[in-house]
Amino acid sequence: MVDSLLGELRAAISSMSRTFIYRVPGECERCPSCGSSQLYELDLLPLPRPVNACRTGFVSGCEECGLIFSNPQPTAEALAHFYSPAGEWGAPRAAGTERSPGPGAVTAGRSWSKVFEPVRDFVTAPPSGARALDFGCGDGKLLDALQGSGWDTTGIETAVDSAFPRHRRLATIPDTPVFDLIVANHVLEHVADPLGLLRQFARAGRVGGYLLVGVPRFDTLPIHRDYKYVINGRAHVTAYTWPCLQGLLARAGWRALAPPPDRMSKGRGGHTSARMRVMAQRTEECVETPAAPAASARRAVRGYYADAQDRSVLKRMGWYRLAARGVEARRRQAVRRRKAGRRQVEHSEK
Numbered sequence: 365m366v367d368s369l370l371g372e373l374r375a376a377i378s379s380m381s382r383t384f385i386y387r388v389p390g391e392c393e394r395c396p397s398c399g400s401s402q403l404y405e406l407d408l409l410p411l412p413r414p415v416n417a418c419r420t421g422f423v424s425g426c427e428e429c430g431l432i433f434s435n436p437q438p439t440a441e442a443l444a445h446f447y448s449p450a451g452e453w454g455a456p457r458a459a460g461t462e463r464s465p466g467p468g469a470v471t472a473g474r475s476w477s478k479v480f481e482p483v484r485d486f487v488t489a490p491p492s493g494a495r496a497l498d499f500g501c502g503d504g505k506l507l508d509a510l511q512g513s514g515w516d517t518t519g520i521e522t523a524v525d526s527a528f529p530r531h532r533r534l535a536t537i538p539d540t541p542v543f544d545l546i547v548a549n550h551v552l553e554h555v556a557d558p559l560g561l562l563r564q565f566a567r568a569g570r571v572g573g574y575l576l577v578g579v580p581r582f583d584t585l586p587i588h589r590d591y592k593y594v595i596n597g598r599a600h601v602t603a604y605t606w607p608c609l610q611g612l613l614a615r616a617g618w619r620a621l622a623p624p625p626d627r628m629s630k631g632r633g634g635h636t637s638a639r640m641r642v643m644a645q646r647t648e649e650c651v652e653t654p655a656a657p658a659a660s661a662r663r664a665v666r667g668y669y670a671d672a673q674d675r676s677v678l679k680r681m682g683w684y685r686l687a688a689r690g691v692e693a694r695r696r697q698a699v700r701r702r703k704a705g706r707r708q709v710e711h712s713e714k
C-alpha cells in the first residue's frame with residue numbers, strides 16, 4: 365500500500381518535472397516494455413541525432429521492471445539508417461570499446477557447447493526430433509554446431525541468407541510451442557520491448573525447454589566502465605541488470621537457472637564483465653520477480669561516477685532534468701554566439 369502510494373507520488377513528481385523543467389520531444393512517458401509510468405532518470409544521454417534541435421536526452425529506468433532505456437527511443441528511420449551499410453554499424457569502433465559479438469556468434473573458441481552451461485549435456489545429446497531456434501542466427505555457425513549434435517535447426521535472420529541452405533528458415537516466431545531450445549544472443553539490447561519478445565519466445569518454446577539469452581550488462585558498469593557499449597541510443601537502446609533480466613524472464617514464463625558470474629568467457633581465453641549470458645527454462649508455474657529491480661542500476665551509476673571530480677552538483681543530486689535544461693541552454697547560447705561571430709566577420713569583410 366505504502367509502496368504503491370510512493371510509486372504514484374514519484375510518478376506525479378516525474379510527470380511535473382517533464383512538464384515544467386525539461387522535456388525532449390518524443391520522450392517516453394511509459395516504460396517501452398512493461399508500460400509502467402514509474403520512470404526515473406539515471407543519467408544524461410547526448411543524443412546521437414538531434415530531436416527538434418534538442419541534443420540532450422536521458423538514460424531512463426523503469427521502477428517496475430528495472431529496464432534501462434535510451435530516452436527518447438530512436439525513431440524507426442534512425443534505426444533503419446543505423447543498420448544500413450552507410451550507417452555506423454559497419455564502421456570501425458574506437459579502440460578499447462567493447463563490441464557485441466553479433467547475434468548468433470557464441471561459437472568462438474574450441475568448445476561451442478560451453479555457452480549452454482548448465483544444460484550442456486542436454487544440448488550436446490538432445491532427445492530425438494528436438495528442435496532449436498536461433499533468433500538472429502547470422503551466418504548460422506551455432507546452428508551448424510547444434511545440427512552436428514542432432515538438433516533439428518531453424519533460424520530467423522533478415523540481414524544475411526548464408527545460413528539457409530543448411531537450416532530451416534522462418535520469417536517470424538511461431539505462436540505454437542515447437543522448440544526445445546531457443547537462442548537470443550545479443551538481440552534484446554536492440555529492441556525497445558524485450559518483454560514482448562521474451563513472451564513470443566515463451567509461446568514458441570515447449571514447457572521444460574530452454575532459452576539462452578546474452579546481453580550487454582549494466583550492473584557491472586563500475587567494473588568494465590564501457591558505458592557507450594552498454595547503452596548508446598543508436599544500436600543499444602535498452603540495457604539490463606541481472607535483477608531486470610531475471611524479472612523480465614519470469615514475467616514472460618521463463619525461470620533463470622542460475623545468476624550469471626561477474627565475468628564471463630568471451631572465447632580465445634579472454635574474459636569480460638560487460639556481458640552476461642543466462643540460461644532459462646520454460647515454465648507454466650508463477651516465477652517470483654526480484655523486489656526493487658531498479659536498485660542495482662542506480663548503484664551501478666553511483667559506482668561508475670564514484671571518483672568523478674567534475675560532476676555537477678545537479679547530477680550528483682540526481683536532478684537530471686535541471687542538469688539537462690542547463691546543458692541545453694549553454695549549448696544554444698554557444699550556437700547563438702558562433703552565429704553572431706560569423707555575421708560580424710561577414711559584415712566586416714563587405
Ligand SMILES: [Zn+2]
Binds near residue numbers: 395397426428430
Ligand atoms: Zn518497465
